[in-house]
Amino acid sequence: RKEVEQDPGPFNVPEGATVAFNCTYSNSASQSFFWYRQDCRKEPKLLMSVYSSGNEDGRFTAQLNRASQYISLLIRDSKLSDSATYLCVVNGGGTGANNLFFGTGTRLTVIP
Amino acid sequence: NAGVTQTPKFQVLKTGQSMTLQCAQDMNHEYMSWYRQDPGMGLRLIHYSVGAGITDQGEVPNGYNVSRSTTEDFPLRLLSAAPSQTSVYFCASSYRTSGRGDNEQFFGPGTRLTVL
Numbered sequence: 001r002k003e004v005e006q007d008p009g010p011f012n013v014p015e016g017a018t019v020a021f022n023c024t025y026s027n028s029a030s031q032s033f034f035w036y037r038q039d040c041r042k043e044p045k046l047l048m049s050v051y052s053s054g055n056e057d058g059r060f061t062a063q064l065n066r067a068s069q070y071i072s073l074l075i076r077d078s079k080l081s082d083s084a085t086y087l088c089v090v091n092g093g094g095t096g097a098n099n100l101f102f103g104t105g106t107r108l109t110v111i112p
Numbered sequence: 113n114a115g116v117t118q119t120p121k122f123q124v125l126k127t128g129q130s131m132t133l134q135c136a137q138d139m140n141h142e143y144m145s146w147y148r149q150d151p152g153m154g155l156r157l158i159h160y161s162v163g164a165g166i167t168d169q170g171e172v173p174n175g176y177n178v179s180r181s182t183t184e185d186f187p188l189r190l191l192s193a194a195p196s197q198t199s200v201y202f203c204a205s206s207y208r209t210s211g212r213g214d215n216e217q218f219f220g221p222g223t224r225l226t227v228l
Contacts, residue, residue, distance in 0.1 A: 004154070008152075031214075032214040034214075042222075043202055043220060043221050043222055044155070044202070044219050045219070046217070049216075087155075091214050098145075098157060098160050098168065098170055099214070100157075100214060101154075102147075102154040102155040102156075103154055104152055104153065105154065
């Protein structure tokens with residue numbers, strides 16, 4: 001079983017729509033959770049960390065459900081510039097440079 | 113700050129050739145890592161380092177060597193290139209993990225490698 005699983009999409013949504021992505025992880029001891037954004041042919045960049053109580057950054061809301069071992073990302077009022085691949089990243093239960101696992105990414109296209 | 117830099121951006125090799133992918137960071141990060149990204153696979157860790165002089169293997173280390181003689185530099189060597197090593201390679205760095213968990217990984221722009 002993969003450490004981190006995501007629906008690869010693609011998700012094609014109109015501008016202004018709300019879209020949600022889910023990601024499941026297999027290690028119940030995981031402690032750190034992140035969403036990264038990767039534009040086409042570019043490097044991943046941190047979008048936001050995911051905290052136990054859930055957190056919001058402008059139009060973006062991240063939630064963590066430890067009981068069901070999934071995290072979610074909600075994007076409200078989608079913009080054309082939100083078109084990208086969103087990577088779910090989870091640590092493997094310990095800490096350190098060798099302990100992050102990346103999902104394959106969910107591709108989002110926002111349509112005018 | 114330049115952040116994390118990688119060279120070259122593109123490279124084509126023939127099977128059996130060797131080469132070094134360069135990575136440097138100017139943020140004084142303790143941790144540095146090399147990942148490869150393949151379609152449908154996500155990023156996979158090749159080698160990593162928690163400080164100068166310390167390196168260790170990740171998930172897919174075979175066919176690659178690394179060294180970390182300085183905090184800034186973390187080159188990745190392909191010993192004898194194979195078509196299976198065709199991929200996009202990303203170098204990343206971060207501060208040492210703290211009691212608050214893992215820190216943000218900063219990625220370089222990537223090297224697109226094709227092995228014929």
